[in-house]
Amino acid sequence: MTLIDNAVYVDGVRVPDPHTLDETYSLMHERGGMAWIGLYRPDAGEIHSIETEFGLHHLAVEDALTGHQRAKLERYGDTLFVVLRPARYLDAEERVEFGEVHVFIGPSFVVTVRHAEKPDLGAVRHRLEGNPELLKLGPEAVLYAIVDEVVDEYGPVVAGLQNDIDEIEKQLFGGDPDVSRRIYDLIGEVMDFQRAAHPLAAMLEALLRGAEKYHVDLEVQRGLRDVLDHALSLAGHADAFRATLQNALTVHSTLTTQQQNDEMRRISEANLTLAEDTRKLAEASIAQGDQVKKISSWAAIIFAPSLIAGIYGMNFDYMPELHWVFGYPMAIGGMVVLAGALYTVFRRNHWL
Amino acid sequence: MTLIDNAVYVDGVRVPDPHTLDETYSLMHERGGMAWIGLYRPDAGEIHSIETEFGLHHLAVEDALTGHQRAKLERYGDTLFVVLRPARYLDAEERVEFGEVHVFIGPSFVVTVRHAEKPDLGAVRHRLEGNPELLKLGPEAVLYAIVDEVVDEYGPVVAGLQNDIDEIEKQLFGGDPDVSRRIYDLIGEVMDFQRAAHPLAAMLEALLRGAEKYHVDLEVQRGLRDVLDHALSLAGHADAFRATLQNALTVHSTLTTQQQNDEMRRISEANLTLAEDTRKLAEASIAQGDQVKKISSWAAIIFAPSLIAGIYGMNFDYMPELHWVFGYPMAIGGMVVLAGALYTVFRRNHWL
Amino acid sequence: MTLIDNAVYVDGVRVPDPHTLDETYSLMHERGGMAWIGLYRPDAGEIHSIETEFGLHHLAVEDALTGHQRAKLERYGDTLFVVLRPARYLDAEERVEFGEVHVFIGPSFVVTVRHAEKPDLGAVRHRLEGNPELLKLGPEAVLYAIVDEVVDEYGPVVAGLQNDIDEIEKQLFGGDPDVSRRIYDLIGEVMDFQRAAHPLAAMLEALLRGAEKYHVDLEVQRGLRDVLDHALSLAGHADAFRATLQNALTVHSTLTTQQQNDEMRRISEANLTLAEDTRKLAEASIAQGDQVKKISSWAAIIFAPSLIAGIYGMNFDYMPELHWVFGYPMAIGGMVVLAGALYTVFRRNHWL
Amino acid sequence: MTLIDNAVYVDGVRVPDPHTLDETYSLMHERGGMAWIGLYRPDAGEIHSIETEFGLHHLAVEDALTGHQRAKLERYGDTLFVVLRPARYLDAEERVEFGEVHVFIGPSFVVTVRHAEKPDLGAVRHRLEGNPELLKLGPEAVLYAIVDEVVDEYGPVVAGLQNDIDEIEKQLFGGDPDVSRRIYDLIGEVMDFQRAAHPLAAMLEALLRGAEKYHVDLEVQRGLRDVLDHALSLAGHADAFRATLQNALTVHSTLTTQQQNDEMRRISEANLTLAEDTRKLAEASIAQGDQVKKISSWAAIIFAPSLIAGIYGMNFDYMPELHWVFGYPMAIGGMVVLAGALYTVFRRNHWL
Amino acid sequence: MTLIDNAVYVDGVRVPDPHTLDETYSLMHERGGMAWIGLYRPDAGEIHSIETEFGLHHLAVEDALTGHQRAKLERYGDTLFVVLRPARYLDAEERVEFGEVHVFIGPSFVVTVRHAEKPDLGAVRHRLEGNPELLKLGPEAVLYAIVDEVVDEYGPVVAGLQNDIDEIEKQLFGGDPDVSRRIYDLIGEVMDFQRAAHPLAAMLEALLRGAEKYHVDLEVQRGLRDVLDHALSLAGHADAFRATLQNALTVHSTLTTQQQNDEMRRISEANLTLAEDTRKLAEASIAQGDQVKKISSWAAIIFAPSLIAGIYGMNFDYMPELHWVFGYPMAIGGMVVLAGALYTVFRRNHWL
Numbered sequence A, B, C, D, E: 001m002t003l004i005d006n007a008v009y010v011d012g013v014r015v016p017d018p019h020t021l022d023e024t025y026s027l028m029h030e031r032g033g034m035a036w037i038g039l040y041r042p043d044a045g046e047i048h049s050i051e052t053e054f055g056l057h058h059l060a061v062e063d064a065l066t067g068h069q070r071a072k073l074e075r076y077g078d079t080l081f082v083v084l085r086p087a088r089y090l091d092a093e094e095r096v097e098f099g100e101v102h103v104f105i106g107p108s109f110v111v112t113v114r115h116a117e118k119p120d121l122g123a124v125r126h127r128l129e130g131n132p133e134l135l136k137l138g139p140e141a142v143l144y145a146i147v148d149e150v151v152d153e154y155g156p157v158v159a160g161l162q163n164d165i166d167e168i169e170k171q172l173f174g175g176d177p178d179v180s181r182r183i184y185d186l187i188g189e190v191m192d193f194q195r196a197a198h199p200l201a202a203m204l205e206a207l208l209r210g211a212e213k214y215h216v217d218l219e220v221q222r223g224l225r226d227v228l229d230h231a232l233s234l235a236g237h238a239d240a241f242r243a244t245l246q247n248a249l250t251v252h253s254t255l256t257t258q259q260q261n262d263e264m265r266r267i268s269e270a271n272l273t274l275a276e277d278t279r280k281l282a283e284a285s286i287a288q289g290d291q292v293k294k295i296s297s298w299a300a301i302i303f304a305p306s307l308i309a310g311i312y313g314m315n316f317d318y319m320p321e322l323h324w325v326f327g328y329p330m331a332i333g334g335m336v337v338l339a340g341a342l343y344t345v346f347r348r349n350h351w352l
């Protein structure tokens, strides 16, 4: 059953509850009171009796059944059709969840059609029943009380968004690279909230502009103006959130480049060390090459005479030089000449 | 033949179809009914009889023949000329395709000129013929039904765009580098859609502002307001899409820089490894150079005495030292002195 | 001579051309017709007779002589002063070139002052002379025809800009780094065009707002509304071009960073190869160093005994060890001990 | 006690101070004067007597007790409820601190409710008591004086922000990488200030628009216009600060990339040096390799004949070659042939 | 003395100059003329006599003494108080310097208070004295002439800004990295100019709106409209400059990244060369290592037999092998076996 509550109020006081809608209608007519019927996701059949009794316009009823409407206000003769978009903040998902409530305001009736858990219309009814002076002002006072509840419920949404923005700022300047996704997603939520809050404020302004013409009670007007003031304040916060998050996106881009600079500085340091080490290595290698040349040269200079010594150390019987008187000095001389010749050649080739 | 449908309605009910346009005109006059003539891409000749009969203004007819108009509303005396821009979403190409339909509304006639497949005016006519109460309200009721159809057809366009934006967000945070082209192109489509939806809403607002003055039936006014509400809601979505896609562009730029940071970190790691390996190489090379020097030095120290031994191992007959009593110790001493001298030299040169 | 054309029209028909401006004035008065005088860049002297005859205001004349005005509309008594900014697109230079035309509209005269080749006022006059019904409506019909021509000439400008934007998009996604200059310059041109098209539309709106008050003929009003519609459409395109080009600038920045990522990936690959090759080099170098140590060690182990053999191969007469019975085994033993000692030392130093 | 000051003024002159609020009320009625009651953070109980006496509206009182309101202006019958947001700049923290003051203006009373140290209402009262001509104009003159004080106190805020922006510009172009956080935070503060200054100006404009209707004294109107002028001037500065800081954010991003370019140029230089050194190293290494081959080859060519010499230096009794007449030339020939063969082989292998 | 000029005009003609302000007042009253008093930075004392004589409002006088006002227009009874912000362009510093001039316009007087060198009020007075027809129209004609001068002086400012923007574009696309500071600073100047030009245009619009109500002469109205037109044109230029410079900032950021790409390409080339050289070096080094192994191996193979030859070349008396018949072949065999064994070992270790 989608009928949540169903009451008649006379002079702001609830009379004993009717058992059926038809009883409501007759009670309302007999006692000259105001009916307030609360529905939850009704279907076309369920709303039909109400539509007929109160002469609701079929386009408004269609909207109320279909849902997915913007916050808006439409007059059909002396009936007012209002769409409200309550919201709550799901902090774990960082998502603004929107509900939808439709309100029909006639000269002597209020019909509320709720599509989500929010707003808490039971609480609104309860508060109003505790304030007969206000309730006596009729259906528009009920509208005021509902809109007030919807806007009051926007408060925690704004607080939740502010809180997440504060966290984001910490993340942002703490160097977390994943913050861009969070910022991007939160901008989406803030934009959704802006698209709810601004039309609501515009709707309240339209309602207040028409208040004189439609003889809305002065106290109800003042109440609506108070709600409008609250809505404008919250919308102003949302606008600021949007701008702040856009800046956070820009700053994040710069900080990302700065992290790059740090990384690049590390590379730069490594490259300078590398270049220095490579230079040392090249120098060592070239010096080593020089030494290899020097050593080999000296080895040749020393070794070549050894060959002469080896030759004259051979034991052949017939080696005439061995018997020459000047054989020995000649051999030593040969050694010196050979070493000198090599030394000269190596000097010329810059091996020494 | 561009004449799609041609009917006369009396009190909201279709009378037996006339065979020619001339029959339509006389039927309309005799029975006091409303003519509804539907054309598809007519040329100047084909529209001439209608233009004359209904006194259509030549500038409006020129627009209807030329096409490429913005959504707009123009009054010529008691004739209303309306241009509508129907749209459909070609999901495969991610493109919004726009059509164009022109509607002439006179006191007792409706002429529709269609330039594309959309909107489905046959369906509109069919629905209206099933609702004589509405049709009875005359030509402006037909206009309302057509505009309603056009705006209803915008719904899938918005849904298609939303769907592609969701895909883009997955691509974006999944690191696909080609997403910027998709974002850029989709912004173009969203902009095209905005340029269709906003003038349509403005046109409906203008129509409603003039409704009292031009005695538009109250129910038609309410219908138009309902359509306007729908159009504003869709235009609001398009505006949000635009902002979201612009942010996606910004975020993509940041994410691209972040990918660069990752790449840079890889380079940085490689460079540090490289620098470390080069340092090791340089150390090894320098150590190796030292060893080469040491080895060569010791080789020289050992080899030089060998030369003396080689010399005194020669077999010359006349080698006086061989016969000296202290020849042998002298040779050994010479070897030690030579080795010691080399050792001293090498120590001084830091080769040892 | 700056007088381009000079005619009097009676009931929409051109009467035989006067020879001088004075003839024009008297003809106009005698026949009760409308004078249309066309000037090209006149100087103060040349405009003086017209200024006096028609009572043109000196501030308007000053504007017409000086040029460099915005599109605007000013009333001086029953004279209207209109400044128009015709444009054409120089595709080779990708530049929008603006002209300027001033129009004075009095109860029975039109004076046009042209400062550039565009708009083609000769063609306008020719078309109007072929349409006496329109021309009969008087000076404001001439104004309408001129403004229509100016706005029609904006069409090719928009087409040319669209064409260049299409080319730019190809360049952009084709990776051309020079596209930013082209985008930047084209934004400048689009801005110039916006600054011409928007004031023109505003001027037409002002003209239409005052149309009732100043008794502008209904058909002329409709014509002006048609031109306004065209101007708004073109201005809408220009606005979209601007937004598109701004996005192209943003996308270009992202694509440039992406090119950087590709380049960085190339560096990254090169660096990894380099690091791998350096590691191999270091390993080879270190292994080589080890071998050098081993080889040198073994060379020393083998060579040291050679020195002993060399010593005992010397031929001194007095070498007591040679005559010892155990000289030979002792020498071999000495060799083995020397080699073993070296081996032990090298092992300890980890050279072996 | 939250009652800060409590006085009655007759013809602009303060009469002897009443001791209690009740005395104030009677004094006010007897003497036909104006009461001015100043409160500091009252609670509901404390404000109750005032609420009753002056008929303050409960919604306004609720706002005054709760705080956290936007600057606003509400009329409740002949009472005006004004919320003001004074501000001061905490330079050390670079933060704009906002206070809140609520003012109730009735025909013969002023009630001020202050929630922060600012604005200095004591000073306002003191200045006004020194200007009885102004004070005589009644409660709205007091409102003017308070708003004037609030706006005057905005002056140092704007000056402080300007000063920090100047510092930021120095930091920005001095290359400080931390400036982005400072810019980001200061934008937040400027936005807060904009959200205070713009509503205040709007409120003053609303007040002035209603001035004729509500018979506000002409001099008070002029004073309010003067304050409005000041407020607009300050709001204009804040708007410019916002735009300037946004540009600073953009410029900072570019400068960060430029620093990267510099770093990259350093890397580039290091890499070129490195490549050059590596090339030298490679050349030296290859040249060294060639020399090692050459040296080894020559060593083999020289050493191989030594082996033959060694063999024929052995002292075996039975070595037939030693006794051959051509043994010696044969050995020398063998040496030459061996060396020649090795030379040929090495040449072929390109070791020489 | 701050009194710059002090004259009385009767029917647009200057009468003999009064010597004191008191003479001016009486002259003005006697002759029914208009006084025009020009002051330069007066102090409170100096302005007092004028304030009293003409009944200037103290708030306006306060503004005129304090300065630092926005361009604005305030009516005090039949006196008009106008603040104007003249400007000139200091091209060397690329700075727009603003002056301030205050004008009091009464039924028969003009008081000008100048705070800077600009505007050249002497020239204005001189031109007006040459045009008695205009001057005869009274104080508002003087106001028109002054505003005209102020706006005419804005022309060179716009030209100077345009010129610097042209230079900046050259710098930008010429690759100058310092252009961002110049752009940033010039945006600041353009913003300052916008904040002067837009309020001035708004002020002129307000003046023209009130022109009928306050009986401003038609010719003066036309003159003011001409000035407004000029002001709007200049403000339009300034707005375009702002947008152009913002784009230049964006383009600069992209070009900076492009320069980075070029630098990166240089690094990339260097790295590829480096990697190639390192690969060559590694190959050379490894090849060299192989050769070292080969050479050492062959050295060992040749050297080891030498040791045997050395041993049997020793001259010990008691070496039994020397006397064996097969001693010599055995030694040669030992050499061959030793060399063969080493060869086998080295092959197995892949040193050969």
Ligand SMILES: [Mg+2]
Binding pocket: A148, A149, A151, A152, A227, A230
């Ligand atoms: Mg509330």
Ligand SMILES: [Mg+2]
Binding pocket: A091, A160, A163, A164
């Ligand atoms: Mg949270």
Ligand SMILES: [Mg+2]
Binding pocket: A185, A188, A189
């Ligand atoms: Mg989202």
Ligand SMILES: [Mg+2]
Binding pocket: A095, A096, A188, A189, A192
């Ligand atoms: Mg959401």
Ligand SMILES: [Mg+2]
Binding pocket: A226, A227, A229, A230, D059, D062, D063
């Ligand atoms: Mg409140």
Ligand SMILES: [Mg+2]
Binding pocket: A226, D062
């Ligand atoms: Mg409340």
Ligand SMILES: [Mg+2]
Binding pocket: B148, B149, B151, B152, B227, B230
């Ligand atoms: Mg619909």
Ligand SMILES: [Mg+2]
Binding pocket: B091, B092, B160, B163, B164
């Ligand atoms: Mg799709």
Ligand SMILES: [Mg+2]
Binding pocket: B185, B188, B189
């Ligand atoms: Mg596109």
Ligand SMILES: [Mg+2]
Binding pocket: B095, B096, B188, B189, B192
């Ligand atoms: Mg498209």
Ligand SMILES: [Mg+2]
Binding pocket: A059, A062, A063, B226, B227, B229, B230
């Ligand atoms: Mg609906």
Ligand SMILES: [Mg+2]
Binding pocket: A062, B226
């Ligand atoms: Mg519907």
Ligand SMILES: [Mg+2]
Binding pocket: A257, A260, B257, B260, C257, C260, D257, D260, E257, E260
């Ligand atoms: Mg980068």
Ligand SMILES: [Mg+2]
Binding pocket: C148, C149, C151, C152, C226, C227, C230
């Ligand atoms: Mg046209």
Ligand SMILES: [Mg+2]
Binding pocket: C091, C160, C163, C164
């Ligand atoms: Mg082209």
Ligand SMILES: [Mg+2]
Binding pocket: C185, C188, C189
């Ligand atoms: Mg340009």
